Amino acid sequence: MRRSPAVSGSFYPDRKEDLIRMLEWAFKRAGFEGIPKGVSGNRKIKGIVSPHAGYVYSGPTAAAGYYELSKDGKPEIFFIIGPNHTGIGGRASIPLYEEWETPLGLVSVDLDLSRRLSKEVSGIRLENSPHTMEHSVEVQLPFIQAIFGDIKIVPMIVLDQDEGFSRSIGNAIWRIVKENSIDAIVIASSDMTHYEPDDIARKKDEIALRRIVEMDSEGLFNAIYEHGISMCGPSPVAIAIEFSKLCGVKKGELVRYMTSGEMTGERGSVVGYASVIFRAE
Numbered sequence: 576m577r578r579s580p581a582v583s584g585s586f587y588p589d590r591k592e593d594l595i596r597m598l599e600w601a602f603k604r605a606g607f608e609g610i611p612k613g614v615s616g617n618r619k620i621k622g623i624v625s626p627h628a629g630y631v632y633s634g635p636t637a638a639a640g641y642y643e644l645s646k647d648g649k650p651e652i653f654f655i656i657g658p659n660h661t662g663i664g665g666r667a668s669i670p671l672y673e674e675w676e677t678p679l680g681l682v683s684v685d686l687d688l689s690r691r692l693s694k695e696v697s698g699i700r701l702e703n704s705p706h707t708m709e710h711s712v713e714v715q716l717p718f719i720q721a722i723f724g725d726i727k728i729v730p731m732i733v734l735d736q737d738e739g740f741s742r743s744i745g746n747a748i749w750r751i752v753k754e755n756s757i758d759a760i761v762i763a764s765s766d767m768t769h770y771e772p773d774d775i776a777r778k779k780d781e782i783a784l785r786r787i788v789e790m791d792s793e794g795l796f797n798a799i800y801e802h803g804i805s806m807c808g809p810s811p812v813a814i815a816i817e818f819s820k821l822c823g824v825k826k827g828e829l830v831r832y833m834t835s836g837e838m839t840g841e842r843g844s845v846v847g848y849a850s851v852i853f854r855a856e
Contacts, residue, residue: 577681578672578703582710586629587717591678598721601634602642605831611645613723618648618758621822622815622853624787627657627714627764627808632835633848639831640850641718647854649723650760652685654748654818656811657711657764659734664705666698666735667744672706675728677713679720683727688751692729695747698740705732711764711808719762733810738796741810745817763815765808767847773836779804780832780847787851788827790816806847819853827851 583589588597599609623640626633659668669689675682693699706712712730719726733741745761752759767783768776783804786795792813799809806812816827830852834845 576672577674577676579676581708582713583678586710586714589678594678594717597630601630601638604635605638607642610721611642613645613649616648619855620644620647620852621824621855622761622819624763624765624812624851625715626766626848627711628766632838636831636833636848636850637718640852643830643852645722650758652757652759653726653728654761655712655715655728656731656814658808659705659732661709664702665700667731667733668700668702668705669693669731670703670706671701677716679717682716685727685729688729691751692747696743715762715764736810738792738813741813742817745814748818749821761815761818763811765806765812767806767849769805769846770844773834773842773845776834776845776847784829784849788829790820790827792816823855824853827853
């Protein structure tokens, strides 16, 4: 069973050649020469926070984080975790697709790890329907494919944005990869503040990003509630934090932050985007 693209032609181009050109633009706009080629080596990056808006808005921010990963090396498994924007499905949903299609080709899904993770954490369902039109996982894939070629993923979307639930998922992913000696990374797909004036969005996002860089999942959720921060993926970010902490990461690194206003010139209502990496010492 194959998952077809849902947002190609809207969030990113639906033709391979056009998509490659847009990815090249994103990396160049982020200050690099073009799409980097992945290397092999002793990997240290265990988690990434990456935005998931249309590439014309968030592509350069995502490119900055993926550039760091390209220099670090190719993981065996990419756990790609995003928020559930549609409200369909359970607390968290993993699909049973064998392959995930993008204009750059097919991505393999590790169904064995998917099933095991669903058994490890109560509340994770194996179900395809929540993923049919969800974009938060999909938009990460072309960046990874362009850098590393063939990859294997475990895709998940989370509806229940709860700190305790997030912690249990991050812990379970760590147990599974440790017991099976798998070199894995958790990619948390999330945008930051939504539809606030640029100056307010930046102030709110600075508060949230401080907690993320400090790897304080509880503090992140508290800050979101206290300050009304409308980032859409606190749970995926907390999962990446908890997994990375168990892998020995002490502190996150903010690679790039920007708002949609920098791309459109419209500062009255923006969305914030951030790339953060969690690198072991």
